[in-house]
Amino acid sequence: MKSFNYVITDEVGIHARPAGQLVQAVKALTSKVTIEANGKSAEATKLMMVMALGAKKGTEVTVKVEGADEDADVVKVEEFFKANF
């Protein structure tokens, strides 16, 4: 399993549009991606759960990536967070 921490810098946080894009991006990967924030945990393919995290600007999230291609996938997910959140 690979993981990284990230502090949200985007004004609205992990909300509708970027959250939807995140789910789409994660679904394209083979790894299982889990996001933890505010003491809650969400599977990144479940849009409702991701949004329910309530990750706003300044929230620190922990992203876990697990699977056969986790080395490559964790890089992709981290790049996505930096670009969008």
Added chain:
Amino acid sequence: MDYRKSAEEVLKYIGGSSNIVSAAHCATRLRLVIADNAKCSKENLEQVDGVKGVFEAAGQLQIIFGTGIVNKVFEEFISLAGITGGSKEDVKQAAAAKQPLPKRMIKTLGDIFVPIIPAIVASGLLMGLLEGLSNAIPGLSDSAAYTIFHLFSNAAFVFLPILIAISAAKTFGGNMFLGAVVGMIMIHPDLMNAWSVAGAESVPTAPVWFGLYDINLVGYQGHVIPVVIAVWFMSFIEKKLHKIVPEIIDLFVTPLVSVAVTGYLTLTIIGPVFSTLENWVLSGAKALIAVPLGIGGMLIGAVYAPTVVAGVHHMYNALEAGLLSESGVNTWMPIATAANVAQGAACLAVAFKTKNKKTKSVSLPAALSAYLGITEPAIFGVNVRYGRPFIAGCIGGAAGGLVAGLFQIGASAYGITGLFGFLITTDFAIQYALVMITATVVAFAITMAIFKDPEAVAVKSDVPDTSEKNEATESASASEMIITSPLNGTAIPLTEVPDETFAGEILGKGIAIEPSEGTVYAPCDADVTTLFPTNHAIGLTTEDGVELLIHIGIDTVQLDGKGYKAFVAEGEHVSKGQRLIDFDTRVIEEAGYKTVTPIIVTNTDDYADIEALASGDTGALDNILRVIR
């Protein structure tokens, strides 16, 4: 079930009581004539509790409830709508008045020929049995019993014009007994029997219309259409005379004049003209059936079911009656059987292939009834709805028609198709069986090959997942879920929402409501999965596992909660209709945001399809989405 609730919903989805022209019910269906069909929502009607099917036919909106239920729903329906129920006949007439003339004429033929089917069946079945028995028992045809029963078996055909005349008089509103007299005139023994003309040395003639021309004094045995026209004319002048003749002499003047005028016109003009026309139509049909190599039968077999859908099949009884009385064999019926049985087989294939329990429970009995000659449930209830089974059925009908055409199978009656058809095709039992087998095998095989069950697709796309939620969805038996509106307002397609994330269905499929007031209600019993800290969006998970996102306004996350007030908390269980969030449309609009509210199924990928059910004016808890597994 709650009859009143079903009646209320039906009334709502047909556009209210002001949209009803008339209402009636038969043994299984609510039969409504609707002023403006555009105000009806068939999709919503089909979802009403107890409704087994909805279709439009013969100018009526027919809603199938089933025996024992329809009458109770009907009682509630008319009391709710504030109307008085019409008889089935009233509805038929109101429906007929709405139809174009050719359709009305075809329907009239059906009204005339369907009621006399018992007489045709009695004679035809006897004839079939006699033929079959005399083939099996040598010498039977010389026996006294045969002579007596043979007399019964052709009575209805020998005097067919009288039966037709009575039925026609009833249909056209004339006096049935005067109608019978017109029929009797046309086959009077003093006229030369039409069957004897071919062998006669000379045909008696008589000058008519003061010597203008001569007519042949020959009866109209074996004719159908001239009888119908003659009786129509008689009914027409009879009704006119009733109006203008003083009541005191009406009793003897009207019948006298009606019969005298009609009789003379019939023998001199109507009979000669229309029997010629009829001969052309019959020879046309016979020529078509007789096209070599079964091609004619194949063509008829292919288009037969579409003509049932169009409602013009009622005229076939007239055609069959004509074939029977002219040549003694009905070569049309085996082809009709091919078409009907093929639709039944296609429907049977649907029953085999579908995983949807409701579809299965509808299609199995519908298929059986098609084999017994009643095809409407299979055609309207199943095959046309899915499209491909109907086409497969037409191909099967063509294949069966080809066989029927090749063998030139003839039946001894009309009004019976399918399995019971054996009784009137005793000379052709093996060939007739071949017709049904061919039609069945072809239609069944093609349907199995080309019919895609919406269910099966859903199962494929349903990636194996061990999460609890997925287990819950699989254990639920319903194949589809209906989502109601959380708001009062106007429904628009999701693709018209002015935001590309929603319009592009990136978050999932759904629908949007332009709210007319600022309250969000729970659209169903559900858990509040997500309540955004800003209260501008709420996520619900229904008991069936559908995840719904209700996002009030576009980009309204920027308002940071201003103008929003939530009445529930995350994790809470809410009941259908419960108030969830209030929002101030004025505050939102003044801040420069739109209040249009997308309602999204965020786990769209778990389902085969999501269909929007509403457009335009929509009240809270009206059906807006269908989620199909």
